[in-house]
Amino acid sequence: MLSTIMTSPYFAHSRSVTSRRRNLLTSSPLGSKLTRTSRNPREGVKEEETETDLSSRAATHGSPQQAATHPQPEASPQRAHGRRRRQLKVEYDVADGASPVKTERWRPPEWTKQFELIREMRKGRDAPVDDMGAEKCYDTEAPAHVRRFQVLVSLMLSSQTRDQVTAAAMQKLRAHGCSAGNILATDDDTLGKLIYPVGFWRRKVQYLKRTSAVLQGDFGGDIPHSVEGLVRLPGVGPKMAHLAMDIAWDQVSGIGVDTHVHRISNRLGWLRKPSKNPEETRKALEEWLPRELWSEVNWLLVGFGQQVCLPVNPLCSLCLNQRSCPSAFKSSPAKRPKSERPPQSLSPTSSSKTKTEPGSDDERMEKEATSPASRTRNIKSKVS
Structure with a gap:
């Protein structure tokens, strides 16, 4: 029965459609959008999940056969740019370990x-x-x-x-x-x-x-x-x-x-x-x-x-x-x-x-110098 099913024209047509869909997924980053617009939604989701699993296995284990059968898609410019930013951030934090903001010493303005x-x-x-x-x-x-x-x-x-x-x-x-x-x-x-x-x-x-x-x-x-x-x-x-x-x-x-x-x-x-x-x-x-x-x-x-x-x-x-x-x-x-x-x-x-502090000798001397009697004496001396 298995040989009969595999030789059926229906399955032959299904294999051709699947291979074309895989080629589109591999060669174009728009493959995910094409799988969503397929006539059979359930089949499209299944193919997308299969492709993701195969890609993750190839990246993890590095199998030569998987790499030849399912080549890795090239990274988009946005993903590559994101990886570079993360690397720079980690390298800066490890190398410097301090905030780049420099605080100047306070001084009065004028x-x-x-x-x-x-x-x-x-x-x-x-x-x-x-x-x-x-x-x-x-x-x-x-x-x-x-x-x-x-x-x-x-x-x-x-x-x-x-x-x-x-x-x-x-x-x-x-x-x-x-x-x-x-x-x-x-x-x-x-x-x-x-x-x-x-x-x-x-x-x-x-x-x-x-x-x-x-x-x-x-x-x-x-x-x-x-x-x-x-x-x-x-x-x-x-x-x-x-x-x-x-x-x-x-x-x-x-x-x-x-x-x-x-x-x-x-x-x-x-x-x-x-x-x-x-x-x-x-x-x-x-x-x-x-x-x-x-x-x-x-x-x-x-x-x-x-x-x-x-x-x-x-x-x-x-x-x-x-x-x-x-x-x-x-x-x-x-x-x-x-x-x-x-x-x-x-x-x-x-x-x-x-x-002068209260009770000191300087305070007593200043009080005597500024008393009304001393002021009167000073005025009389100036008039005379």
């Missing part, structure tokens, strides 16, 4: 212009810090280790103290003998009278005694040669340590941030977000400010804060950065003085006021 304008305003070098800062308080004829010790002492006394008061106290200490050994040999009452009226002078007497003992015993009267060693001393903070490294050892280890640098940096928008204390300001500035400017920025901003960018009622009308400063005229008086008339506030005497 900081270079603002910095140059502050230099222009500070070119006179007539602020209190220029004449009475820590760089001017040590004895230039003393031995090197004594000079470095005097620099550290002046920085310790300058905390919460005006430069004029610090300079006067250092003159008395130098006349008495400002070295670690002499400080240890001086009793507390005498030392207090020498440094009075610096802020927190009673507490600083104890700091000077304890620090001098450490320096005399461990460093031979000299100061440590590192920030880590300086901040371990009683009464020495990061600001003093970085300034001591710069002035005494001529090494830039960081930015010395005091109340002026802290205030002005926040006012100018030199920080990514406002900082709450000078140490946060120091870290934020060191992230973007070029290192070659770390030594200059303290001197620059301290004098600028003493003369123009005052803690209360800053003179924004005299500042060259009034157009770019985000804090301009927010704390200034309503009336702006004429620019051609120099204000009296730029004199060192009237611009040297710093913020």
Whole structure:
């Protein structure tokens, strides 16, 4: 019966149709569409599934007979393009392993212009810090280790103290003998009278005694040669340590941030977000400010804060950065003085006021100077 069926004209015609359909599937990518439009839908689906199975077997096992009987259709341009894209993506991820987007370091938008304008305003070098800062308080004829010790002492006394008061106290200490050994040999009452009226002078007497003992015993009267060693001393903070490294050892280890640098940096928008204390300001500035400017920025901003960018009622009308400063005229008086008339506030005497803590000697002295009785005496003296 099998031989009869195979020799039947009907099956012979069916084989010819099937072979033609297979040739169309092999030679043209439109074979799948032709099978769907065949007269016998069930037969067309069957042939399509058979062709797919044969192609997958040939690709998997690589049989020479199957490859000769059912040659693989050529890949369409879309499939080939898709394979190349996948390969490139995998190769890129494995080779680089990082995002190609580069993030630039944050910097204030107009900081270079603002910095140059502050230099222009500070070119006179007539602020209190220029004449009475820590760089001017040590004895230039003393031995090197004594000079470095005097620099550290002046920085310790300058905390919460005006430069004029610090300079006067250092003159008395130098006349008495400002070295670690002499400080240890001086009793507390005498030392207090020498440094009075610096802020927190009673507490600083104890700091000077304890620090001098450490320096005399461990460093031979000299100061440590590192920030880590300086901040371990009683009464020495990061600001003093970085300034001591710069002035005494001529090494830039960081930015010395005091109340002026802290205030002005926040006012100018030199920080990514406002900082709450000078140490946060120091870290934020060191992230973007070029290192070659770390030594200059303290001197620059301290004098600028003493003369123009005052803690209360800053003179924004005299500042060259009034157009770019985000804090301009927010704390200034309503009336702006004429620019051609120099204000009296730029004199060192009237611009040297710093913020004092409640209960300190500076606060008591300022209250006595600004009392109604003192104002009346000043008016009478001017009239006479």
